[in-house]
Amino acid sequence: MAEILTINAGSSSIKFAVFTSTGTADLHRKLHGQVEGLGAEPRLIAKQGHDTVMTRALAPDEARDQAHALATILHFLESHDDCPTPEAIVHRIVHGGPDRAAPMVLDADTITALEALTPLAPLHQPHNLAGVKAAQTAFPGAVQIGCFDTAFHRAHPWVADTYALPGSYYQEGIRRYGFHGLSYEHATRQLRKLSPERAKGRTIVTHLGSGCSMCAMQDGQSVTSSMGFTALDGLPMGTRCGQLDPGVVLYLMQSKGMNADEIETLLYKQSGLKGLSGLSHDMRLLEEAGTAEAEGAIDYFVHRIRREIGAHMAILGGLDALVFTGGIGENAPNIRARVCEGFEWCGLELDTARNAAGETEISSDASEVQILLIPCDEEGVMAQHGHDLMT
CATH class of the missing domain: 3.30.420.40 (ATPase, nucleotide binding domain)
Known part of the structure; x- marks a missing residue:
């Protein structure tokens, strides 16, 4: 033992x-x-x-x-x-x-x-x-x-892994890495147990918490991810900005006189839900606050998630399963409902009662896309890997 x-x-x-x-x-x-x-x-x-x-x-x-x-x-x-x-x-x-x-x-x-x-x-x-x-x-x-956390994405095709920079930068390691791999690995394992046939198909997993990202998978293998070179890219997060025109960074340097440390603090610690709301990075507090700024932060958060789902769906050529995980993904039924709203055109339909109750399957009986709520368990995945290496 x-x-x-x-x-x-x-x-x-x-x-x-x-x-x-x-x-x-x-x-x-x-x-x-x-x-x-x-x-x-x-x-x-x-x-x-x-x-x-x-x-x-x-x-x-x-x-x-x-x-x-x-x-x-x-x-x-x-x-x-x-x-x-x-x-x-x-x-x-x-x-x-x-x-x-x-x-x-x-x-x-x-x-x-x-x-x-x-x-x-x-x-x-x-x-x-x-x-x-x-x-x-x-x-x-x-x-x-x-x-x-980056290991899960290492089999990405080159087009999902690179930036449109001279090739020497890619060779130096400036590329899209993707993160939250342990969370995605757990979601994939659970999906194979809950819905084996769906797991073989086209899946999008949304990891929504203090850090947020999204991963498109085919038969459990990562095809593309919203995060890139660092954990700043993609979806807005608790205190991180998400996708940002790099010209903004140049402007902050050249016109605002900000140095690298100041920009790092801004983008990593003062942006995202906290920066937009001027209040907090905690979704629970933002939903309770009711201020215009808090509601605007939530609106932007939902908008970006929906945009990424559409982009990931285009890469996959359709969708068989959508999974919510992470602190917000697991505990914010209103966010899940707003994310799924209006996707009926692609066969994705949420069941209001199941969603409010936080059931494992929250899609309606008529939904062609299965929608699942899978609690995150990175520790369980880690322990299994430790066990495998030890034995």
Whole structure:
């Protein structure tokens, strides 16, 4: 029996889960939780199944940053009776670069190479790698494994992977990488269980949360994705701008005198739903606010999702299944309804009652396109990859 710990270190939270492997393909999730609210009001939450075993507000020195928050999590796990020392620790790494198409054991050379990719994912990569180093210190005997969010998209056709720049830039690594691969992998696995025939066809998965993206798949393989060179591109997000004319960046530099750091802060932390609303990146607060700015932010968010669905549908040549996942995708029925509204022309029709109830299948009986709600489980995918590598 082996213990596997997964760590998903993000910009405002760190999620963890403990799995037991019996040597078969079956994994048992013993414990899971997160430190949330980093930079604001941090707290540690731990659950066994649906039962909460701990909720505790953290002192400033326990969650000063991701490294301290992870140390708090590891200390909690070390003191928990049901959590023996893990044999493998599996980390979500947002950016794996152009060549890493599968999970792998993390050694010193690999970590150094991944650190060089930090400018391509500045909100996530430093925290992901800080989690690796903290776990190495806490559990020096455990195997450290990396799962890359970009790996799922590495089989893209060239036209979906490149920019219209001189070819030398593509060779240097300036290309469309795509992200949220672990989420898409989980959605694909679940779709194969729920609707095997649909899973073989044309699928669009929308991952809607603090970060947002969309992926078009054929038989479970990524064909194209809304995100590109960095996690800024495509759909508007909580604090990130989404698609932007590069001329805007030139204007900010030349006419506004902004430097690279100022532009990075603007595009990554002050834009998206937060920037448009002038209020918050939290969809729940925006739906409650009722201000013109909040409603405008939601309108733009929905508009861009619908636009991307149309574009992805054109690449696929039609659509067999549409999947919603991620925090907003799973918990905002009004957003799902507005996204699907008016797509009856292509055979996509939402069932109002099923959508409001948050059922797994939310399409109407008359809908030619199956619409599904699949909760995100990146940790489950990570644990399975860790198990496979260990065995």
